[in-house]
Amino acid sequence: MRICVVGCGAVGSLFAANLARLDDVEVWAYDLFREHVDAINRDGLRLSGAGEALGRLTATSDPTELPSCDFGIVATKAMHTEVAIEATAAAFADGCVATVQNGLGNEEAIAKHAERVIRGTTFPAGKLLEPGHVQWDVKGDTTLGPFEPRPAPFDEVARLADACTRAGMPTTAVRDARGPQWRKVIFNAATNPVGALTRLTHGRVCEDPGLRRLVSGLVDEGKSVAAAQGIELDADPEDLIDHAAKPEVAYNHKASMLQDVEGRRPTEIDYLNGGIVRFGVERGVPTPLNRAIWSLVKGLEQSW
Amino acid sequence: MRACVIGAGAIGSLFAAHLSRVADVLVLTRRQEHAQALNDQGLRVSGKHDFTGRVTAASDPRDLPDFDLGIVATKATGLEGAAESLAGRFAGATIMTVQNGLGAEEVVHRHGDWPLISAVTFMSGTKHSDTHVEYILDTATWLGPYGETPYERVQELAQLLVDSGLKAEALPDLQPAQWAKLIFNATVNGVAALTGLPHDAHFAVETGEADLGRLVHALVDEGKRVAAASGVELHDDPWEMNVLATKRGSAHYPSMLEDVEARRPTEVELINGALVREAERHGVDAPLQTALYRLVAARQASYS
Numbered sequence: 001m002r003i004c005v006v007g008c009g010a011v012g013s014l015f016a017a018n019l020a021r022l023d024d025v026e027v028w029a030y031d032l033f034r035e036h037v038d039a040i041n042r043d044g045l046r047l048s049g050a051g052e053a054l055g056r057l058t059a060t061s062d063p064t065e066l067p068s069c070d071f072g073i074v075a076t077k078a079m080h081t082e083v084a085i086e087a088t089a090a091a092f093a094d095g096c097v098a099t100v101q102n103g104l105g106n107e108e109a110i111a112k113h114a115e116r117v118i119r120g121t122t123f124p125a126g127k128l129l130e131p132g133h134v135q136w137d138v139k140g141d142t143t144l145g146p147f148e149p150r151p152a153p154f155d156e157v158a159r160l161a162d163a164c165t166r167a168g169m170p171t172t173a174v175r176d177a178r179g180p181q182w183r184k185v186i187f188n189a190a191t192n193p194v195g196a197l198t199r200l201t202h203g204r205v206c207e208d209p210g211l212r213r214l215v216s217g218l219v220d221e222g223k224s225v226a227a228a229q230g231i232e233l234d235a236d237p238e239d240l241i242d243h244a245a246k247p248e249v250a251y252n253h254k255a256s257m258l259q260d261v262e263g264r265r266p267t268e269i270d271y272l273n274g275g276i277v278r279f280g281v282e283r284g285v286p287t288p289l290n291r292a293i294w295s296l297v298k299g300l301e302q303s304w
Numbered sequence: 305m306r307a308c309v310i311g312a313g314a315i316g317s318l319f320a321a322h323l324s325r326v327a328d329v330l331v332l333t334r335r336q337e338h339a340q341a342l343n344d345q346g347l348r349v350s351g352k353h354d355f356t357g358r359v360t361a362a363s364d365p366r367d368l369p370d371f372d373l374g375i376v377a378t379k380a381t382g383l384e385g386a387a388e389s390l391a392g393r394f395a396g397a398t399i400m401t402v403q404n405g406l407g408a409e410e411v412v413h414r415h416g417d418w419p420l421i422s423a424v425t426f427m428s429g430t431k432h433s434d435t436h437v438e439y440i441l442d443t444a445t446w447l448g449p450y451g452e453t454p455y456e457r458v459q460e461l462a463q464l465l466v467d468s469g470l471k472a473e474a475l476p477d478l479q480p481a482q483w484a485k486l487i488f489n490a491t492v493n494g495v496a497a498l499t500g501l502p503h504d505a506h507f508a509v510e511t512g513e514a515d516l517g518r519l520v521h522a523l524v525d526e527g528k529r530v531a532a533a534s535g536v537e538l539h540d541d542p543w544e545m546n547v548l549a550t551k552r553g554s555a556h557y558p559s560m561l562e563d564v565e566a567r568r569p570t571e572v573e574l575i576n577g578a579l580v581r582e583a584e585r586h587g588v589d590a591p592l593q594t595a596l597y598r599l600v601a602a603r604q605a606s607y608s
Contacts, residue, residue, distance in 0.1 A: 197498050198602040208605065210598040217591065274514060281513075288522065292592050295519040296599075299499030302506060302516075 001163060004028040004069045004091055006084050007076030008036065008045075008059065010126040011100060013134040015073050017045040018167040020055030025163055027057035028066060030088050037061050039132025049126065049136040051168060066091035071160050074099045074110060078271035081109040089113035096152035098144055098160060103271025104185055104279060107147040117147035118157055121181040124169065141170050145177025178226075179234040186222035186237040189272040190215045191244075193293045195255035196267065197300070202244055203251030214289070215241060221287040222276050228283035257297070264304045269297040305464070308332060308371040308397070310386050312342070312361075314429040315402065316377030317437035321347040322468040324357030330368050331361040332389070334382070339363045341434045351429070351439040353469060365389045373461065374399040376412060379559070380574035383411050391415040398457055400447065404489050404559075405574030406482065406582070409450045420450035421458055422478040424485045427470065428556055441556065444471040446539075448478025480539035487527030488542040490576045491520055492549075493560035494596040497570065497603065504555035508547045519592070520546060526590045527579060533586035560600065567607045572600045 001024060005016040008031040020027040029045070031037055040059040047053040060066065072092045076084045078101050085097065098118035099106040111117045123140025144161050146152050157173045164171035174180075194205050194215060205211050219237050226233060244250040260267045273294040280287040308330040309320040316331070323329050324347070331347075333339045339361035346356045362368055371394060378386045380403040390399070390412075400421040401408040409420050426443035445465060449458050458474045465472035475481060492503055495516065501507075510517040524543045531538055549556065563570040576597035583590035 194599070194602075197599050199606040200602060204606075205602070208598075208602055210594075211602050214595050214598050217595070270514070277513065288592060289595060291514070292519050292522070292595055294514045295516050296495070296498050298514045299495065299501050299506060299516045303500035 001071070001159070002026045002028070002067060002069045003071045003073060003160075003163070004030060004066055004088070006030045006072055006074045006088050007080065008033075008040070009075065009077070010128055010134055011122060011124065012073070012075030013045055013128070014047065014124050014126055014136060015075065015100065015164065015169060016057055017047045017053045017055030017134070018051075018169050019163060020045065020057040021053060022163060022167050025167075027055065028069065029057055029059040030061070030063060030066060030084070031059060032061050033131070034061055035131040036128070039130075043132050046133045047126070047136045048133070050139050051136050053168075063087040063091070068094055070095045071156075072097035072114070074101060074106065076101065078103045078106055078268045079266060081106045082112070085110050085113045096156045096160070098152075100142060102184075102188060103268050104181075104275025105271050108149075111147060111150040115150060116152035116156070117150045118144050118152045118160065119147045119177040119181060120144045121177065121184050123184070141172065143172050143174055143177050143180040145174045178229070178231045182222070182226040182231050183233045183235055183237050183240065185272060185275065186219055186226070186233070187240045189222060189276055189290060189293075190218035190237065191241060192255040192257035193267075193269060193273060193297050194218075196257040196261045197293070197296055199258065201251065202253045202255060203247065206241065206245035217289045218273075218293065221280070221285075221290050225276055225280045225283060225285045225287060228285045229279065261300060266301060267297055269294055269301075273297070305373070306330065306369070306371040307373040307375065308368060308394075310374060310376045310390070311378030311382060312338065312434075313377065313379065314431045314437055315425060315427070316375070317347060317431060318349070318427060318429050318439055318470070319375050319377055319402075319465075320359050321349045321355070321357035321437065322353075322470050323464070324359050325355070326464060326468045327373075329357070329359045330371055331359045332365060332368060332386075333361055333363050336363040338434045345435045348436040349439050350432075350436065352442040353439050365393060370394055371397055373397060373464075374418070376401050376403070376408070379403070380405050380408065380571045381569050383408055387412045387415040394418070398453070398461070400461065401450075402445070403574070404485070404571050406486060406578040407574070413451075419453040419457065421447055421453055421461060422450045422482065423447045424478070424482050426485070440554070441552070442471060444473055446473050446475055446478060446481045448475045448481070450478075475539070479536050483531045483534070483536045484538045484540045484542050484545065486575065486579055487524055487531065487538075488545050490527060490579045490593060490596070491523040491542065492546060493558045494572070494576055494600050495520060495523070496558040496561040497564045497572075497600050498596070500561065500565075502555035502557045502561065503549055505550050508550045523592050523596065526583075526593050530579060530583045530586065530588050530590055530593075533588045534582055564600075564603055570600065570604055572597065572604060576600060
């Protein structure tokens with residue numbers, strides 16, 4: 001089996017390095033960060049932290065070098081999906097392409113260039129320490145399922161999930177993967193931008209009663225949009241929010257969007273709150289709070 | 305005619321310098337060095353006007369002679385202290401308040417039974433030093449009677465301000481103007497503080513789904529519903545005030561934005577908090593203004 005990870009940042013590297021340990025899988029990685037690509041080809045791709053691994057794989061910044069692959073795993077930031085899949089699509093002409101990205105709209109962007117698409121949501125997280133070396137911060141589950149408008153065959157979804165699981169990335173193949181995806185999107189959309197706008201950590205957002213009510217208002221809108229599409233959430237995002245606020249979990253965690261704002265990097269707001277608003281418009285569900293937050297963070301990006 | 309300006313920030317300095325051309329002007333400052341510098345160097349105005357006014361300044365109210373007109377021009381956050389310092393003195397004076405938000409008159413009234421004049425000002429300036437203020441926007445100050453204060457006294461004061469070179473207008477009922485500014489201020493200051501954007505063209509753009517003008521417009525509409533429920537007919541449409549202000553060429557930095565950037569306490573309680581409390585009092589739903597209020601209040605809480 002040949003798998004190409006498209007976008008070999010932190011999350012992409014977790015998949016690439018782990019999968020590369022399997023004897024029956026040949027791993028490629030496509031990434032535009034030259035030093036990272038060179039380091040991977042020279043020294044391998046190293047993970048440390050929550051798990052240790054050294055994966056041997058072939059990395060490239062040139063999409064024409066990619067061989068024909070059975071699977072793509074897209075792990076770029078959401079705003080780069082379209083460009084990345086357009087560049088690499090030829091490698092997946094006979095294969096299936098999965099997304100493990102944040103937010104809404106990635107599957108749709110991939111489906112413009114790929115025939116068989118896999119919807120996915122992943123919880124593991126990490127950060128790039130230096131070229132060729134990624135810190136694995138949090139372990140977690142991944143869920144994969146056929147993307148309904150251009151579905152990958154379920155057997156193929158199961159084959160990819162099995163490979164990931166064997167590689168140490170526990171992954172479940174399900175017929176309808178929208179529930180876990182929307183749970184994570186609603187969680188992220190209700191908490192990340194609030195942290196980014198107020199500069200507060202997750203725990204401090206949750207202990208301010210007024211702010212916590214705003215978070216719940218954002219969650220409720222997201223739930224309404226999910227319900228209007230017939231999506232059953234696999235768990236209540238509110239529970240995830242309260243759980244994460246515990247001191248031993250993520251009280252002091254600065255949301256990635258807050259880190260983006262502090263580093264003045266573009267955020268994924270268009271694919272989180274913006275995604276909820278777009279799906280809400282499609283289904284006639286009003287989402288005034290998510291729209292307000294979307295506008296505020298877009299305004300913040302424009303101030304740089 | 306002897307006037308006393310209490311609080312020599314940008315607005316107080318503009319009043320003091322201009323009035324010094326038609327009246328004896330006293331200035332009560334918080335810091336002794338500030339008073340000393342004003343006594344030594346006078347008060348320079350640049351920008352729309354260019355002159356230096358002579359004033360008599362003190363940092364202790366016991367050093368001030370009696371005066372006919374007091375203008376309390378502190379920020380809303382400094383109002384209580386300023387009113388306290390006047391208590392038991394200056395029996396013959398009429399006092400004008402010019403704070404943002406609602407309720408400044410009540411605060412002053414608790415400290416003495418001077419006749420009160422309510423005012424809102426749309427002029428703006430930037431203080432370059434203790435003795436130099438740049439006059440940036442030469443927009444009007446509106447004045448109205450508070451309680452039993454005769455309207456003639458308001459008209460006299462408006463005329464005095466006009467004679468001094470400022471723009472001013474007396475109104476029999478200031479509430480419609482105060483509310484127009486409250487809605488304008490809550491919206492523009494709040495959005496600016498959260499996005500980091502000065503009051504520029506972004507605030508009036510309503511083309512795209514996430515354009516900031518859409519949010520500003522929705523916030524203004526909520527504010528108008530609160531005003532209507534409070535029985536106030538607005539003097540101006542805050543949305544049109546917003547559009548007009550963004551067309552002036554040089555973008556104004558709202559004070560709340562300057563405050564959060566300098567990590568100073570903001571006027572959020574007296575502006576956004578006042579509006580949200582009015583909404584609650586009249587049973588009007590104002591979810592967006594409420595969200596804005598909570599976000600700015602939380603941003604302020606993030607300093608510590």
